[in-house]
Amino acid sequence: MSEGLLASTPRVLTPTGWSWRRLGDLASEVAERAGGVEYSVLSVTKHRGIVRAEDYFKKAVHGRETSNYKVVRRGQFAYATIHLDEGSIGCLRDDDAGIVSPMYTVFDLRDGIEREYLLRVLKQPESLATYRTLAQGTVNRRASIGFTSLASLYALIPPLAEQRKIAAILSSVDDAIEASQAVIDQLQVVKKAMMAELLTQGLPGRHKMLKQTEIGQVPEEWEVAALGDLLSSGPDNGLYKHLSAYGEGVRIVRIDAFSNGEIVAEDELRRVRIDDTETERFRLATDDILINRVNSLSHLGKVGFVQTLSEPAVFESNMMRLTVNKAKVLPEFAFAELASERAREHFLSRAKQAVAQASINQQDVKCFPILLPGLTEQHAIVEALGTISRRMHHEAESLNALVNTKSALMSVLLTGEVHVRVDEDAAA
Secondary structure, three states: OOOOOOEOOOOOOOOOEEEEEEEEEEEEEEEEEEOOOOOEEEEOOOOOOOEHHHHHOOOOEEEEOOOEEEEEOOOOOOEEOOOHHOOOOOOOOOOEEEEOOOEEEEEEEEOOOHHHHHHHOOOOHHHHHHHHHHOOOOOOOOOOOOHHHOOEEEEOOOOHHHHHHHHHHHHHHHHHHHHHHHHHHHHHHHHHHHHHHHHHHOOOOOOOOOEEEOOEEEEEEOOOHHHHHHHEEEEOEOOOOOHHHHEEEEEEEOOOHEEEEOOHHHOOOEEOOHHHHHHEEEEHOOOEEEEEOOOOOOOOOEEEEEOOOOOOOEOOOOOEEEEEOOOOOOOHHHHHHHOHHHHHHHHHOOOOOOOOEEEOOOHHHOOOOEOOOOOHHHHHHHHHHHHHHHHHHHHHHHHHHHHHHHHHHHHOOOOOOOOOOHHHHHHH
């Protein structure tokens, strides 16, 4: 059994004033059905908790007959009976009531338990591991955990005033995380709009005359060139090695190493055993551009830009490397073009669809038309896009720090390792 905040039997060692409480003594199952009453249909998600299904899926995913659906009222809990071990559990906060599929389990808490506190306990990674030991069933991802099984577990519970204070502290961090993520999301929208404008119309106020080209109107001074005519070498397909060769040796870049599409994240690099000839042939250099050439449609054509590497690294076979002629185009500008929505549409239009994956070849990449201003304007455009990219990177670092802070707080507050100071009013 996982040594977490849930246990099959109460443990002897507990923080002062805390106790192990059986979930069945803290909560009771709810079996209210919709009948002929119309409610909003809800879904229980892993990361967002209980949400309206139509908002989450952007379309109806349920049948017309909902009379047997279960009612969830504000403050009640619901979880996916066959996906509880994946974290699909939540508490209804935003609606007075709604309904969920009969496949969900609904329960309510008795007095003396802070809902936000218990929800955090139930969604802890250690708790998810505990659920897997309870699972009934033999088919993967179809193991059912009914309320009787959940109710048999014991949870580590502090006094109510501490529950409320802990929940308030963690909620304040959640608010900061949400605000930070909102800033990043907005910056992404702004950057996308800037790319669409700068890469097709140039710097504001600089160009008075436009000309018609195969990809629309562009500044009269600009050229349109096939990407293949701007390369000094490549495209080159990456290194293929059997899985048995992985584990040690030279670092090898994969699709997951792209951090925000702009740099190679070194903590995501793996290692592979290869000889000196292969190392030299597939070795990455600063300013190389990588394109994901084989993957699902959602990741096909994803690009990465190599800025710095602390040691030699090569790239995997599912990617393609481009090295541009710097006398004609700045590497950062070419990368921006390849990261644009226009490039994405180009690659999707030329994708060869297999059973589970799609692919593009070297000719598909070489024929991509690049809009080409002079090198001075390329540099100015790159700098403008770089300013917002650096702001996004700074915000991402702040968000990561907040997430780490929350994780650290949860590990000490939910276990009682650190006690919170409770106000007298809260304790009353």
